Amino acid sequence: MAKQNPYAPTPADRFTFGLWTVGNPGRDPFGEPTRPRLSPAQIVELLGQVGGVHGVNFHDNDLVPIDATQAEAEQIKRDFRKALRRARLRVPMATTNLFTDPVFKDGAFTSNDADVRAYAIQKTMNGMHLGAEFGAKTYVFWGGREGTDTNVSKDPVQATGWFREAINFLCRYNRDQRFGYRFALEAKPNEPRGHIFAPVTGSMLGFISTLDLPDMVGVNPEFAHEQMAGLNFPQVVAEAIDAGKLFHIDLNDQEAGRFDQDLRFASQSYKHAFFVAKLLIDYRYRGPKHFDSHAYRTADYADVKAFAAGSMRSWKILEAKVYRFNRDRRIQNLLGKIHHDRPQLARLTRRYSKQNAKAILNAEFNRKKLAARPLPYEQLDQLLFDLLMGVR
Numbered sequence: 001m002a003k004q005n006p007y008a009p010t011p012a013d014r015f016t017f018g019l020w021t022v023g024n025p026g027r028d029p030f031g032e033p034t035r036p037r038l039s040p041a042q043i044v045e046l047l048g049q050v051g052g053v054h055g056v057n058f059h060d061n062d063l064v065p066i067d068a069t070q071a072e073a074e075q076i077k078r079d080f081r082k083a084l085r086r087a088r089l090r091v092p093m094a095t096t097n098l099f100t101d102p103v104f105k106d107g108a109f110t111s112n113d114a115d116v117r118a119y120a121i122q123k124t125m126n127g128m129h130l131g132a133e134f135g136a137k138t139y140v141f142w143g144g145r146e147g148t149d150t151n152v153s154k155d156p157v158q159a160t161g162w163f164r165e166a167i168n169f170l171c172r173y174n175r176d177q178r179f180g181y182r183f184a185l186e187a188k189p190n191e192p193r194g195h196i197f198a199p200v201t202g203s204m205l206g207f208i209s210t211l212d213l214p215d216m217v218g219v220n221p222e223f224a225h226e227q228m229a230g231l232n233f234p235q236v237v238a239e240a241i242d243a244g245k246l247f248h249i250d251l252n253d254q255e256a257g258r259f260d261q262d263l264r265f266a267s268q269s270y271k272h273a274f275f276v277a278k279l280l281i282d283y284r285y286r287g288p289k290h291f292d293s294h295a296y297r298t299a300d301y302a303d304v305k306a307f308a309a310g311s312m313r314s315w316k317i318l319e320a321k322v323y324r325f326n327r328d329r330r331i332q333n334l335l336g337k338i339h340h341d342r343p344q345l346a347r348l349t350r351r352y353s354k355q356n357a358k359a360i361l362n363a364e365f366n367r368k369k370l371a372a373r374p375l376p377y378e379q380l381d382q383l384l385f386d387l388l389m390g391v392r
């Protein structure tokens with residue numbers, strides 16, 4: 001009998017893909033599509049064949065083209081619903097396409113044109129209804145054109161105000177309609193030439209605290225986007241966890257200093273990917289793990305399936321490595337030695353009081369001895385490498 005695959009994904013892993021990710025036809029700025037376009041129902045069928053997938057997410061126009069008639073829309077939705085049932089997939093997240101159509105060439109919520117700004121809000125309200133029809137509970141906001149090609153065109157303070165107005169408006173619509181969505185803001189530094197406002201997840205976290213209903217809004221950090229900005233993605237995820245704002249996560253990969261690559265998760269940055277997995281496991285993240293990436297331009301149908309299966313397999317392998325890391329005696333011993341706990345000092349620094357301040361001022365520290373304490377990070381890092389490479 002064949003041995004059971006220990007890395008096989010199951011719906012309990014909450015792995016999700018987007019209609020736009022597995023359905024990506026391989027087009028890029030320099031070349032036409034290399035794969036036939038699949039209908040939403042066909043994409044669901046593909047994911048069903050891959051197996052172990054929890055759900056599929058969409059932008060409004062991934063499902064219903066922007067110019068579809070009412071009758072066409074109903075037919076597409078019927079076919080999609082049937083495919084979802086057959087493949088046993090859910091729709092945990094929905095979002096709005098506020099970037100493809102030329103109407104958004106100068107932005108959506110931050111367009112200089114009040115008509116476009118209102119249209120963007122209308123389109124998002126309709127998108128929220130569409131997502132709700134399929135049971136989505138997370139609504140992502142990714143402002144693909146919310147920026148400027150040139151700083152001469154917009155007042156960035158005013159634009160930030162318009163963005164706030166839009167999110168405040170839509171939060172209240174969410175409440176009025178009882179959709180029960182949690183909003184997740186996704187940052188990206190540039191797209192493709194434009195400089196996007198609130199370019200990193202940290203900016204979004206700061207922005208959220210200025211909203212009318214901040215509890216409704218969190219973030220959807222994306223691996224590739226933060227790497228494009230030169231940031232350490234595990235640290236970005238940690239910041240979102242600490243703020244209680246990790247509502248969703250986009251897993252993919254990206255090489256630093258490169259144009260947006262949207263590579264398969266863990267295909268490039270093994271170490272960062274490992275630490276993202278470690279954070280989500282150690283801090284018990286229970287939301288969807290969404291692979292916002294697409295297959296190589298050279299991939300055919302079978303290879304797109306390999307891309308989807310590989311994304312989940314890589315996560316499961318890293319997950320197993322995290323458990324191994326967490327119970328590896330030598331690694332844990334080293335970590336234990338590195339952490340020096342002094343409960344009596346920790347009590348003093350935990351909260352300010354006049355007495356605590358005085359006690360700390362009077363405490364004696366041997367600066368030279370402290371500096372001489374060993375920090376065997378070279379050993380620790382090599383143990384991590386050995387573990388990741390399967391020789392430990």
Ligand SMILES: [Mn+2]
Binds near residue numbers: 142186222250292
């Ligand atoms: Mn994304």
